[in-house]
């Protein structure tokens with residue numbers, strides 16, 4: 144079988160690592176991939192968002208299956224392009240991916256199907272946003288409707304933060320067309336969980352539990368990022384997992400199907416565990432990054448049959464077995480991340496980090512420059528440790544981190560420290 148992975152992050156490297164070991168996968172391709180993936184797959188220089196070019200490439204090679212990592216190609220309709228050519232791919236159609244592509248659509252879907260979420264109003268201009276903020280009072284949350292690379296949300300706890308966000312959203316128009324509509328919503332308090340399921344549009348198969356660490360600094364200080372680390376499993380009580388499935392995930396999948404937007408792929412619900420029960424914060428139409436890096440190594444079974452069954456609409460017959468082990472991921476980010484990551488710093492120590500045993504390193508923002516591996520993006524490496532407990536796994540990950548070096552390397556020192 145020929146399999147194509149679309150994307151170039153550590154999430155896609157983790158997929159390549161797993162799929163390269165799958166029975167029956169003879170040729171693995173990645174578009175565009177990264178230097179780490181190049182050891183496992185043929186990397187082809189087609190951008191992840193070039194959906195037509197990717198479909199033409201897959202057709203020319205008679206690709207047997209394609210899996211898509213990032214949200215942008217899904218929101219641009221890569222699944223529709225592949226379906227038009229009769230090519231197998233796992234990922235939602237453009238219509239189903241709108242749950243991530245438009246926060247206004249997602250909010251309305253919740254209202255239509257009784258899915259618990261924060262109350263919100265849609266603002267198209269400054270006056271409407273100010274009125275909305277007044278209605279909810281502080282703290283209040285502003286969200287750009289469209290995709291904004293994880294930067295389109297402002298949680299405003301003070302008047303100053305709100306004023307600054309209003310300027311950014313409505314005067315500077317920082318999010319362009321993605322910010323034409325803005326959700327102004329009540330701020331939910333509680334702890335957050337990421338809940339990922341594989342679905343064929345009807346059957347739901349929960350993936351192993353995971354959580355990410357969104358802020359740049361220790362103790363959740365500093366700016367929001369794409370994710371600075373993750374652990375799996377989490378200590379989410381069974382009852383809460385069941386409640387999230389029943390109140391949020393099932394009504395979402397069935398609601399989308401009822402509305403003619405059958406969702407096939409990975410549905411990721413970001414959930415706040417509030418005093419009134421779990422409430423939806425946001426949907427993603429894809430695997431989380433870095434959650435995937437800690438979930439995939441725990442999967443005992445082959446990944447490909449699961450993904451194929453979801454794409455065929457045949458997930459009901461499948462089971463997924465998870466190893467009784469813990470995995471922790473520490474993300475190493477470039478100097479200047481998240482605002483202006485520096486490129487070109489030489490990375491050393493990957494060999495010794497991997498030689499420790501119980502470690503894995505997945506690459507993201509890396510490139511080759513005259514024979515050297517160098518930084519080439521915000522999140523550079525996902526360094527993983529495996530162990531019998533989260534603290535054991537985190538200790539192993541940090542041992543690996545201590546072997547790795549590049550100028551200006553930033554990482555959190557507290558991944559897995561708050562769980563045992």
Ligand code: AMP
Nearest residue numbers: 261284296298328329330331413424425
């Ligand atoms: P999102 O991109 O919607 O996940 O938002 C990014 C982060 O903002 C979330 O992970 C939460 O930490 C925070 N957030 C979003 N919506 C709310 C809300 N209604 N109340 C409190 N925090 C929120």
Ligand code: GLY
Nearest residue numbers: 355370431432433
């Ligand atoms: N880790 C959060 C995300 O993938 O969106």
